[in-house]
Amino acid sequence: MYRSHFFSILLTFLVLAPSAVVRGQTPEEDAREAFFTPTAAETSRAFAMAEQAIQERGLRATGPLYNISAELHRDKNAVTRNRLVLVTSYRYSGDVAILSYVDLTKGVVTRVDAISHTNVHLSEAEYLLAKEKALTTPKVRQQIGEYLGQIQVEAMVSHAAYEKDPLFGHRVVRLLFKVPSGGYLAQPIVFVDLTANQVLIDPEPNHSHAAVPSAQKH
Amino acid sequence: MTFKSYWFSLLLVLVAALPGAAQTTTCLPATTQPADAPPDQVVQDFPAGGKAETGWKITYGRAVGKGLYITGAYFRRTPSEPYTQVLYDARLADIFAPYDPGTPRYYDLTGFNFRLVPVSSVDLGSCGSKLDRYVVKEIRDREMLWKDDKQGRRAQEMTIWGTLDASNYNYIMRYGFQDDGTITFRLGATAYNLPGHELVAHTHDGLWKIDMDLGGAKNNLVQVARHLQSKDSFEASYVISPFGDGYEDYLDWLPEEYTELHVINTSIVNANGNPIGYDLKPMRSGSPRHFEAFSHHDFWATVYKENEIIYDQVPTYVNGESLSGNDSVIWYQSSVYHIPHDEDGRYVNNVWQGVALVMWTGFDLRPRNFFSKTPLYP
Numbered sequence: 001m002y003r004s005h006f007f008s009i010l011l012t013f014l015v016l017a018p019s020a021v022v023r024g025q026t027p028e029e030d031a032r033e034a035f036f037t038p039t040a041a042e043t044s045r046a047f048a049m050a051e052q053a054i055q056e057r058g059l060r061a062t063g064p065l066y067n068i069s070a071e072l073h074r075d076k077n078a079v080t081r082n083r084l085v086l087v088t089s090y091r092y093s094g095d096v097a098i099l100s101y102v103d104l105t106k107g108v109v110t111r112v113d114a115i116s117h118t119n120v121h122l123s124e125a126e127y128l129l130a131k132e133k134a135l136t137t138p139k140v141r142q143q144i145g146e147y148l149g150q151i152q153v154e155a156m157v158s159h160a161a162y163e164k165d166p167l168f169g170h171r172v173v174r175l176l177f178k179v180p181s182g183g184y185l186a187q188p189i190v191f192v193d194l195t196a197n198q199v200l201i202d203p204e205p206n207h208s209h210a211a212v213p214s215a216q217k218h
Numbered sequence: 219m220t221f222k223s224y225w226f227s228l229l230l231v232l233v234a235a236l237p238g239a240a241q242t243t244t245c246l247p248a249t250t251q252p253a254d255a256p257p258d259q260v261v262q263d264f265p266a267g268g269k270a271e272t273g274w275k276i277t278y279g280r281a282v283g284k285g286l287y288i289t290g291a292y293f294r295r296t297p298s299e300p301y302t303q304v305l306y307d308a309r310l311a312d313i314f315a316p317y318d319p320g321t322p323r324y325y326d327l328t329g330f331n332f333r334l335v336p337v338s339s340v341d342l343g344s345c346g347s348k349l350d351r352y353v354v355k356e357i358r359d360r361e362m363l364w365k366d367d368k369q370g371r372r373a374q375e376m377t378i379w380g381t382l383d384a385s386n387y388n389y390i391m392r393y394g395f396q397d398d399g400t401i402t403f404r405l406g407a408t409a410y411n412l413p414g415h416e417l418v419a420h421t422h423d424g425l426w427k428i429d430m431d432l433g434g435a436k437n438n439l440v441q442v443a444r445h446l447q448s449k450d451s452f453e454a455s456y457v458i459s460p461f462g463d464g465y466e467d468y469l470d471w472l473p474e475e476y477t478e479l480h481v482i483n484t485s486i487v488n489a490n491g492n493p494i495g496y497d498l499k500p501m502r503s504g505s506p507r508h509f510e511a512f513s514h515h516d517f518w519a520t521v522y523k524e525n526e527i528i529y530d531q532v533p534t535y536v537n538g539e540s541l542s543g544n545d546s547v548i549w550y551q552s553s554v555y556h557i558p559h560d561e562d563g564r565y566v567n568n569v570w571q572g573v574a575l576v577m578w579t580g581f582d583l584r585p586r587n588f589f590s591k592t593p594l595y596p
Contacts, residue, residue, distance in 0.1 A: 032257040032350070036280050069331065071281045074289070075524040076306060076435060076545070101525065113525055119312075119328035121283050154385040157329040158322055161509055174322065176385055176413050183569040184386055184413035202414070 036072070038085050042104055043070040050087035050100035053109035061093040066123040073101065082106060090120040092195055095169040117169060119159055127155045130173040130192040137199045143188035144177060151185070152178040158191060170195035245345035246357040246374060249273075258289065260349065262376040263297070264397035264594075266357045270297040271594060274395040278378060280352055283331050285310060286380035286391045293399050295589055302486075303431050304496065304583070310405060311427040311529040311549070313389060316508050317412070317420040323508075326384045328528065335381040335388070353380045363398060363594055371594055373397055386410040389422075390576060398593045404580040407554060409573050411562050416570050423506050423513065423553040424579050425529040429522060432496060433483040435545045440519050441480040442469060443497070461519045461546075466536045468515035471500055479517060479548060480586060489590035498548065499582045506553040518549040552579040 030039070038046060047067045054060050066089060073086035082105035089098040097120045101111040122130075131153045134140050141148055154176040160167040171194040177185040189202035246266035255261065258277045263270035277290040287309030292301035313326040326332065334352035342348070346356045356377045363373035379392035390406035405424040412418070432438050440461040447454040458480060461467060471477045482495035506513050511533045520526060520535045522545040532549050554577040563572020585593075 035256060035258045036350075037282075069282060071284065072279070073524075074307070076429075076431075076522060077524065099525065111525060115528070115531065118528060118530060119325040121329065121331040123331075155330075156322075156324060156385055159325060159329060160321075161323055178386075179569055181569065181571075183563075183566070183571045184410055186414055186416060186565060186568050186570055189414035 038070050038072060038104075042083070042085060046070045046085040046087050046100075046102045046104065049102050049107075049109050050089060050098075050112075053100055053112050054089065054098055057112050059091070059096075059098055059112065059114050061091060063091070063093040065089055065091045065098075066126060068121045068123050075101075080105075088120060090123070090171070092171060095171070095195075119157065122155055122157050122173060126171070126173070126194060130155055130175060130194060133192050133197075133199055134175050134190050137190075137201075139201060140188055140190055140199065143201075144185065147177065147179055147185065150180050154178060167193065244359060246359065248347065248355065248357050248376075257350070260355065260376070260378065262357065262395065264374050266374055266376075272397055272399065273297065273301075274376065275301050276378075276395060278349075278353065278393075280334055280380065282333050283327055285327065285332075285334060285382040285389065286353060286378070286393075288393055291395065291401060293395075293588075295399070295593065302433055302494070302588075304399075304401070305429065306431040306435065307427070307429040308393075308401075308403065309427055310391060310424055311527065312425040313384075313405065314423040314425060314506075314508075314510070314513070314529075315387075315420055316423075316510075317415055317418050319418060320509075322412070322415070323510075325530070326382070326387070326389065328530075330384065332382050332384045335383045337380075341381070349378060353378055360394075360396065364592070373594075375402075377402075384409075386412055399585040399588055401583040402580065403582070404578055405552070406576040406578050407556070407574070408576040410570060411558055411574060413570060416563065416565070417558045419555070419557045421506050421553050421555050422577070422579070423551050425512070426548075426550045426552070426581070427527070427529065428498070428548040428550060428583075429545075430481045430496065430548065430583075431545070432481055433486040433494060435522070437483050437485040437543075438546055439482050439484050440541060440546050440548065441482065443478050443480055444472075444475040447474065461517075461541060464540060464542045466520050466539050466541060467518070468533075468536065469517040469519075471502065471505055471516040477516075481546075481548075482586070488587050490587070492587035492590075494588045495586040496583045496588065497586050498550065499584055500550070500552060501578075501580050501582065502552045503579075504553060504555055506551060506555075513551060516551055520547050520549070521545065522547050550581060552581055554579045 068088045068090050070085050070087050073084040082103050085102045085104055087100040087102055095117050097115045097118050099113045100109050102109050156174045158172040158174045173192045175190045191200040249261050249263045251261055261275045263273040273294050275292040279289045280286050288305055289307055291305035292303050294301045312328050315326055316323040336351050337348050337354055341354050346354045349355045360373045360375045363371045375394045375396040377392055377394045379390055382389040388409040392404040394402035407422040441458050442461050443458045445456050479498040480495050482493040484493055486494050488494055505516055512530050518532050519541055521539045526535045562574045563570050
């Protein structure tokens, strides 16, 4: 319990940290920014309310669930202009996006939608996990070679659209390696399957539909 | 003429003869914003810096994984009349980039937490200004609005734009608000080809969600305009009919039919008694058709719902509801097909060096019977 509690705090911190960095430094800038994005406190509160609503509606299931993003939301049919936040969460079990509509002014979650096999951002925690898994894989390190230690790792979620694709329904991350001069390494082509906890390396650009599954597993 | 003035004159002639020397950029002045204007609002009258004839009031938003979008647009035909609402919300709901071999298939908005790039001095150029840290505003000349022999008038527009840092790719999201009431929507794809797939052809599909509230959310009617022609006849015609016969539906863009949508407000008429309207005019070089169901058609129209916001789910939103009397939302895909070429870059020791120049796609919203006469004409 202590461990999972600590893990939750860490996840929240990791999700909030990047947005905290881009917020303004002055109260005026913070007030201006609040027109475009929820404040850190609002995000934290919206996440907590969404988590509770997901639990109450029986959508939690087992396995990892990440709070991905909190964004300002509008409802044209709303009578009053309350502070509305849309929380997006991702549940590994079933490859499910959970959208929670949070009314911060009223302090209620007005709606929760669960959508299977759609696209969901990567959380900072998942990015760090994928990066660590890839950069501790010997073959990846070997192919990065002289650039190891200099590269900037970028992540893109890879979405399998075809139900018979072995990666369908998996949380798969493609990693890109940017070199200091500004270009990207053409090789290695690295995917991290976070659902199966595997690193996949494509030997070369594949020209079949099931390109990724044919990659070498490590 | 003294020796000194001779050389000075010669220098002037030489400078004037340099390529481009005669082209000076004229920066147009922005309208002074109201003191109590919220940070997300922009007001611009036209002609810029002159006596106002027409004007826009817009609001915008930006978010991680969403980029830049419009959260309201209001236009006035004369300075003395109130603003009329045109848009409630318009945005790229997603950008889909499938590669020809079948994989990868990236959703560049919903699939990633991509952010807007902070505005740089290069972005601002000589006439741009920062709306905020991520958004540029430009007031600019856009060449001729109309021409009649020796008479004519130059056109102006306000653009607001930002750049999404989509990892190796950058997407420029640009919205133009023009003096004649037109709104332009543009998606520009640029930067590095996908690492490891630098030479693989792919599309960049702009998946737009357009929630027009022309004169308000009520009494908006979406229509389809088609040009009918035949190689077997000298005659041609056009037909305008309700989208989906008045129900949620999809539609394909047909080049032979010049397919476009009209949105009219059936309860507000201009001075001639015609319902005010706007035309959605596609700007495209082809039609994407992928495995994914949402790409099987170019236009969709659905009834507004707070939680219908994901483009790849649009086919599930179409369930037979009546568009008549309901608040409608238009979904539209426009695409560029990118066949890599040497101008995109080259390999240098396993590193791709070079960038794809900007490729544009999008559409325009143009007034139809919104005015009762030619706008900005004597």
